[in-house]
Amino acid sequence: MKINTFFYSIQQGFKNIARNSMFSLASMATMAACIFMFGIFYILVFNVNAMVQDAEESVAITVFFDEGLSEDEIKEIGKEIAKRTEVREMDFVSAEEAWESFKEVYFEGNEEYASGFSENPLANSANYAIYLKDVSKQTSLVTYLESIEGIRDVKQSQSVAETLTEFNKILSIVSGGIIAILLCVAVFLINNTITVGIAVRREEIAIMKLIGATDYLVRAPFIVEGIIIGLIGAAAPLVLLYVLYDKVVLYVAEKFAFVGSLLEFVSPHTLFQGLVPIGLLLGVGIGFLGSIWTIRKHLKV
Amino acid sequence: MIKLEHVSKSYSAGIPALNDVSLEIEDGEFVFIVGDSGSGKSTMIKLLLKELEPSAGTITINGKNLGRIRRRQIPKFRRNIGVVFQDFRLLKDRNVYENIAFAQKVIGEPTRNIKKKVPSFLSMVGLAAKYRSYPKELSGGEQQRVAIARALINEPSILLADEPTGNLDNNNAWEIMKLLEEVNNRGTTVIVVTHNMEIVKVMKKRVITVQKGVIVGDSKAGDTAYEN
Numbered sequence A: 001m002k003i004n005t006f007f008y009s010i011q012q013g014f015k016n017i018a019r020n021s022m023f024s025l026a027s028m029a030t031m032a033a034c035i036f037m038f039g040i041f042y043i044l045v046f047n048v049n050a051m052v053q054d055a056e057e058s059v060a061i062t063v064f065f066d067e068g069l070s071e072d073e074i075k076e077i078g079k080e081i082a083k084r085t086e087v088r089e090m091d092f093v094s095a096e097e098a099w100e101s102f103k104e105v106y107f108e109g110n111e112e113y114a115s116g117f118s119e120n121p122l123a124n125s126a127n128y129a130i131y132l133k134d135v136s137k138q139t140s141l142v143t144y145l146e147s148i149e150g151i152r153d154v155k156q157s158q159s160v161a162e163t164l165t166e167f168n169k170i171l172s173i174v175s176g177g178i179i180a181i182l183l184c185v186a187v188f189l190i191n192n193t194i195t196v197g198i199a200v201r202r203e204e205i206a207i208m209k210l211i212g213a214t215d216y217l218v219r220a221p222f223i224v225e226g227i228i229i230g231l232i233g234a235a236a237p238l239v240l241l242y243v244l245y246d247k248v249v250l251y252v253a254e255k256f257a258f259v260g261s262l263l264e265f266v267s268p269h270t271l272f273q274g275l276v277p278i279g280l281l282l283g284v285g286i287g288f289l290g291s292i293w294t295i296r297k298h299l300k301v
Numbered sequence B: 001m002i003k004l005e006h007v008s009k010s011y012s013a014g015i016p017a018l019n020d021v022s023l024e025i026e027d028g029e030f031v032f033i034v035g036d037s038g039s040g041k042s043t044m045i046k047l048l049l050k051e052l053e054p055s056a057g058t059i060t061i062n063g064k065n066l067g068r069i070r071r072r073q074i075p076k077f078r079r080n081i082g083v084v085f086q087d088f089r090l091l092k093d094r095n096v097y098e099n100i101a102f103a104q105k106v107i108g109e110p111t112r113n114i115k116k117k118v119p120s121f122l123s124m125v126g127l128a129a130k131y132r133s134y135p136k137e138l139s140g141g142e143q144q145r146v147a148i149a150r151a152l153i154n155e156p157s158i159l160l161a162d163e164p165t166g167n168l169d170n171n172n173a174w175e176i177m178k179l180l181e182e183v184n185n186r187g188t189t190v191i192v193v194t195h196n197m198e199i200v201k202v203m204k205k206r207v208i209t210v211q212k213g214v215i216v217g218d219s220k221a222g223d224t225a226y227e228n
């Protein structure tokens, strides 16, 4: 391929778009809607996944002990538990500590009310928070813990991670479906746009062929057209998402500050590092394939 | 040299558009092809351009058997053949200069070469002053000149013209024919399909007469036999 023909193709590709601006804009808009939706779902899934990971890491089993057991006795049992291979980490929370943290949370700013309690109302709440190496080993550990003499209650808190994982699964399926439909619409519109472009330029194409233009030169402008539609259709929503993401994250973090640690958003840098190349590749790929498909159908050279 | 050997072409099951045609055209010849409408003249032109494949027979141009030319080599083959039509087939959204330059761009010629070359072809066809006009601003004769310049700028050894004067009045028709003769005088083989018997008679070139797909007459240049 000569360098002149290469630039000529690109120039003609842009001209195609300008000449066929209504259809081109419609294609770009659909592509943009597609990539925007894709971006939204990507961001959601990515964030929820990060939350699941966080939640998994903080999943703990809390073990409470029989009334009247001394702290020494409790720590004896703790040592036994620590020998288990499933255990990653254990925190002992004494009855006093439990009460202190309770007061902190529920009597914040009104500590004088708490002083009405002469005795520790959580006297029997000394407990161990046990963190696991692997969440899937939870059941076997719980069975073991329940069999130990002196343990009153074993509380599991896996539900958050499980719910989120389930939510992510549904989200992925639904978004996958919607994106697939949108992609079909985008391909359909690109196909239409290029079909119209070919029809408009039929005479020019016929002349090109008579003069001795290569198949490559006849086809390339339409492929360039498809790629440009895909590129712009992908770049625009990605920029928009980037701008929006920061704003939405700040807004949500402020409004829902009380849920605190659960709503840890992934940084835009980490997120868009993956999303931008995937989004652009998707747009350009669809534009490229859509135009190739159309040319195969309508441009027998 | 152009050589047709027992060439037939049928579009469908019906009567063939060309039936067992054999002829030879030497390099540098000027040939008229005449015949009634529907006799197969345009079909012959299309076969020479390898726009169509013959149903039977072989066509050889400059020693190359057209049946042996692979699809990918067709563009290169066509660059050696210029072609003009009755309806000019100019690009309406481009001016005279751009229409002519288009032929060079399509074959990947660098812009600086194109800029040097187009003006000389413009003046050859007498349109140097109108290089910025659009086709609709030109007369039929002028449009055909642009088409001829476009057909010649890649310097083909053969020029095919399918009824180039069909849409022109007598004066313009003569000017175009004179231009084609001039092109021929510079060494290009010129094949002209025409209905204009008056011009054919006066110019005294070789005349091939086609009737219902068969060659019924072939008079030599300078021959006055073709005057009935």
Ligand SMILES: Nc1ncnc2c1ncn2[C@@H]1O[C@H](COP(=O)(O)OP(=O)(O)O)[C@@H](O)[C@H]1O
Binding pocket: B011, B012, B017, B035, B036, B037, B038, B039, B040, B041, B042, B043, B044
């Ligand atoms: N694409 C085509 N499909 C079917 N028949 C065609 C086609 N082109 C030409 N013909 C037929 O072939 C015959 C010769 O046509 P053509 O070569 O165009 O004649 P001419 O140029 O001498 O007027 C005519 O009968 C015409 O109807």
Ligand SMILES: [Mg+2]
Binding pocket: B041, B042, B043, B162
């Ligand atoms: Mg004809």
